[in-house]
Amino acid sequence: MPIDIAFLAIAEAQQLYHWLPAALELARRPDVRVHILSPSDQILALAASYDPQGLLRPIRLRRPPSGPDSLFRQPSRLATLLLNYPAIVRFPTLVTTEISSAWLRRIPGFRSRLILIKHGAGDREGGYKKRHADFDLTLVAGEKDRHRMIDRGLCAPDAVAVGGYSKFELKAPRQRYFQNDDPVLLYNPHFDPHLSSWPGHGAQILAVLEALKGWNVIIAPHTKLARKTPPIVSHAPHIRVDMGSRHSIDMSYTMSADVYLGDVSSQVYEFLLHPRPCIFLNLDHRDGSGDAFAHWRLGQVIERADALPQALACANDLQPGFVAAQEAAMQQSIDLSPIAASRRQADIILNFVKKSA
Known part of the structure; x- marks a missing residue:
């Protein structure tokens, strides 16, 4: 039976680069179906631009009242979650890079597994919130952030894993932006x-x-x-x-x-x-x-x-x-293993899902 995994793309475009490589890698695995849930046509189009084979399954969520669709201005995350709750919770596994989705835990009857791919390098204290503890599994870029999540009581040692920084796999090449050769x-x-x-x-x-x-x-x-x-x-x-x-x-x-x-x-x-x-x-x-x-x-x-x-x-x-x-x-x-971060993240997520089934 296929494994359905949904990625919640309800944040602004800069966060897409932290989950998309893992989503694409999972979609290449046999018997795995990867769905991308977003209230933004622009976000879905940006994801599709990295998916020429059409491996991902986009789902356009209902959009709460807000300004025009934009890569950098998305509607209220909480309003998006509440408005689309039935469409979201039909997936047994939800992956996200933002912690607003932890509010789903507050809704009676919520049973989906919540997985967080944490973005950033773990320096700033603002990167540690009580809602981090509501995730079943957290993936971090390196050992520094893993230890800090455990030390702050936000994750049990077996609920946080180092998966690397998969955004590096989507990095743009060096480009020339000026007409001269000045540094x-x-x-x-x-x-x-x-x-x-x-x-x-x-x-x-x-x-x-x-x-x-x-x-x-x-x-x-x-x-x-x-x-x-x-x-x-x-x-x-x-x-x-x-x-x-x-x-x-x-x-x-x-x-x-x-x-x-x-x-x-x-x-x-x-x-x-x-x-x-x-x-x-x-x-x-x-x-x-x-x-x-x-x-x-x-x-x-x-x-x-x-x-x-x-x-x-x-x-x-x-x-x-x-x-x-x-x-x-x-x-x-940032753990710079010779094994691609997207592959490590996909392995961690898939092993967790299979153990939790």
């Missing part, structure tokens, strides 16, 4: 207003970036920040601003940049798939000893925006001193 700096501010460098210092940072000589600059904030902040606008010819596109979520920029500039975004680990210079902004003079700032050990940390040109000037010379730390951080945060 490319990627500025990637985080969305958390209490930790991000942009909300309090955006104008100052933009002025420094616009004044840079001999550099091309891509400004690509986390898509959650892009939704909350006024559009970043620059007419400088060496600056490209992306407030939310496929390029901003498929690793196009992290693969194409020469230097990374950021604050606390775990996207730095996507950049460090190939070790390169990193510069971190501590413009609020924070104590960087906490977990949220763990990757500040992987590059220069500057406390004034006007220190950026000098930091860039010496970035390549200083990089050899950071390579060992970058490689160690990647090993701890």
Whole structure:
């Protein structure tokens, strides 16, 4: 009898890259049917663009009242779950990358297995919520996050497994975004207003970036920040601003940049798939000893925006001193096994489903 597994695609497009490789791998397995449930035609179309063989079975959920369909603005997750509850719970196994789906546990009679593919690298405390405990199985990228989930009492040791970072399998190739051969700096501010460098210092940072000589600059904030902040606008010819596109979520920029500039975004680990210079902004003079700032050990940390040109000037010379730390951080945060993460994730999910049947 075929095994039916449903992936809940009710989050914004940036999360799709964390579950789609496992969904495609499972769909290739004999006697497994993989269904993609989403209230968004755009999300379903994005998934289909990576599925030329048509292995996945899309199901368009009813859409709660909301704005126009968009990759980066989806309707209320809770409203989507409630409106489509009968269509969702007919599947015995539900896989998701967001924790709003844990609310299904609160509905009397809910019996489906809930599996979470956790996105991110496990640095920021905001990545640990009580609702994580409502999942039957959690897959994380590396041992660091696994230990933190267990230590916080959110998972029993046998309910959390390391599956790697399957998004790497969908990464875009290095691309050319500018007409000249100047090196490319990627500025990637985080969305958390209490930790991000942009909300309090955006104008100052933009002025420094616009004044840079001999550099091309891509400004690509986390898509959650892009939704909350006024559009970043620059007419400088060496600056490209992306407030939310496929390029901003498929690793196009992290693969194409020469230097990374950021604050606390775990996207730095996507950049460090190939070790390169990193510069971190501590413009609020924070104590960087906490977990949220763990990757500040992987590059220069500057406390004034006007220190950026000098930091860039010496970035390549200083990089050899950071390579060992970058490689160690990647090993701890993301398990880079020679076995594809999508295959490991599919094996973990399928073994769990068979044992639970």
